[in-house]
Amino acid sequence: MTAISKELKKEMLKTIIKIRRFEEKTIQLYQTAKIWGYLHPYIGEEAIAAGACLAIDKSDYIVSTHRGHGHSIAKGADLNRMMAELLGKVTGYCKGRGGSMHIADTELGMLGANGIVGGGIPISVGAGFSCKMEGNGKVVICFFSDGAANNGVFHESLNMSAVFKLPVVYLCENNMYAISMSSCESVSCRDIANRASAYDMPGVIIDGSDPEAVYKAVDTAVKRARKGEGPSLIEAKTYRFGGHHPNDPAEYRDKEEVEYYKTEKDPVTNYKKKLVEEKILSEKEIEKIEVEIKQAVEDSVRYAEQSPEPELEKFLEEVKLI
């Protein structure tokens, strides 16, 4: 296990803050109807994307979910193009055709958020085959949720990846709820990671609010994958601070439970505190990071607002080719 450098720790904190502030802004924009459709904030879960994506290279791949802004940002997505996509603008990652649930970018190795729960899991198998055939040591991280772990494609994909020893890291973000369905009531075993044994792959459980725990687990799985030893399953225990989407009051959860996670397991608060205690960053330096990120988020909104809508005539021409 390589020790986590100071620089990496700083980078993880910056990424966590960037995701948090970006999403807080998107919620505001959603409430003023500048963003419409569906928006699924990742607030509370940011340490997973940050720890995981910083454990792989730019040329590696990720497969994401409907709650995917954090994954894209952690993989290096440009906030301007992200925000432009959320506002449906032609300068967005998907030229305004995809919105929040479909952000993808070949350059970033980002193989797509996904509107279908579990829909990305089989796609990670194909990216895994591709990496294996190339023989260049690339890996795939497949993010999915506790809800997706109950879908049939989870079984097909983990089995197939294990059979062919594909370099895929299955990273389950167990935020305990699939919309309103509690994972305690919907998952047959206590821990989803236990299912790894059925596919003869390592299965580990980590605290998803701790970016270093995520980094270490992913780093181990990635090293194994790069050596051609096959896939792993990591279950990151986490919590979504808000509802399924900004208009969901999440009344199906206990107030005490929500309060516990918000006060005890907030990756932003906890990791800031840790890095100050370890004297890696001072509070002043953290404040500077916050200011820079706030500015970048504001800039992204301005960029998105000033960007043009997709041209209707061009759309009608493109449709003829489909």
Added chain:
Amino acid sequence: MREIEYREAIKEAVIEEMNRDDKVFLIGEDIGKYGGAFRAYKGLLDMYGPERVINTPISEAAIIGAGIGAAATGYRPIAEIMFIDFTTLAMDQIVNQAAKIRYMTGDNLKCPLVIRTQGGAGRGVAAQHSQSLESWYYHVPGLKVVMPSTPYDVKGLLKTAVRDDNVVFFIEHKMIYLLKGEVPEEEYLIPFGVADIKREGSDVTIFAYSNMVYKSLEAAKELEKEGIDCEVFDPRTLVPLDEEALINSVKKTGHLVIVTEACERGSVASDICARVVQKAFDWLDSPVKIVAGLNTPIPYNSILEQASIPHKENIISAVKEVVGK
């Protein structure tokens, strides 16, 4: 010219494309030593090895997903689903993922994926192995739908499918794998959206694809004896459709019979009818007639099975009806 079987033509296309481009690979069930359920891939495992002939578990959704993921990362997979009936197990991957990925990501992710499958009745394999489900895929924007009838067409169209940057849903018919036809030795491609007139005629246009082309040709031969000159119009690709050629054929003959093995309700045939009626109504001398399968699950008993799908006789009577003889 030499004659080869439909399935041999498939294999030749695959070999030529795999030799041309090392990004092309095969994935599917029982395609290894077994050579595919209809033996179209016989010998390919020995030629290309298990890295390019990937013999999978029975996992249709993961097969298509694997195709999408590999296609999005630079490969050109040919994913095989053994029966079109089994594509239902991969519906999300085909309809929500593959068909949409290029468009909804703003062309960010390409999906040069061929989904090869086969359908149709006639082998006594009953309701879950005999369906004609092309209209489902025809309906979904983002999928090209190819249904070749002859060895010549299947080879040229499969090669084009492999080179296309979009998802191609390639449907063969289980009753024609052993049929022989002329296929040149030298390389050729057949572009999508270009129909082939399988028989020229002046009295009536018979629109037919896949196995129904043969039944229509048989009908045309008999009708010739009665002085009715049929044009058998094979679109070869349903999406994109060579609508212009179809309209021109109808303008020439003034009569149209549409033949499909699929059940009529919500079918490709009813859509073709709607298109022609909207665009060439003034050239039609009589109402369009559709000859289709019955609205039934395909029965096992061969008398019932045969009664479920169109035959030469059904086409002959439909033609006589539209030309008024």
